[in-house]
Amino acid sequence: DQQVKQNSPSLSVQEGRISILNCDYTNSMFDYFLWYKKYPAEGPTFLISISSIKDKNEDGRFTVFLNKSAKHLSLHIVPSQPGDSAVYFCAARISNFGNEKLTFGTGTRLTIIP
């Protein structure tokens, strides 16, 4: 039962263009969402997050949008750079007073074409 889904295993985008990575979830109890970035042979690193009380959060070139009614979030990267080539994981959690655990999606491999 995959509660967090990333339906696109891979995505290729031209350098300088916008990259849009999508994530869907099924559990309406999730109230906090995160994106992690992973390079080969390294562990995931935190990129950006959003609380369910917001619909947008921006950090430099990275913006995350949340559509709660559709149970959908997306990560926008503008402009895309070669260093953005990585696997991106969407994750979600439920606030539970010290017992929060992350549920991860399957990841999307982003390739930026120079």
Next chain:
Amino acid sequence: NAGVTQTPKFRILKIGQSMTLQCAQDMNHNYMYWYRQDPGMGLKLIYYSVGAGITDKGEVPNGYNVSRSTTEDFPLRLELAAPSQTSVYFCASSYASRETQYFGPGTRLLVL
């Protein structure tokens, strides 16, 4: 400041063997986690710990054991390795459960 370190980086085990995956963090984090990532899948939580002496099961704990005798270390023990345990194992830590999790570089395990 090394962050989260994991050893070994890669290991081949025969079916039925046992081994311990080591994880250490130097950030004085209370929470530590073990995940596994299978090809084409997301990270699945195996075990976690909220502090020294306290551990709890995650989503996929069968075939594994953990201990947390110190704040810094959180080893993962595999008893009677099985091919289904072939995976990449990541250790992570965070100051609190709502704080950012920091991941180690992973241990790639192959069980033949």
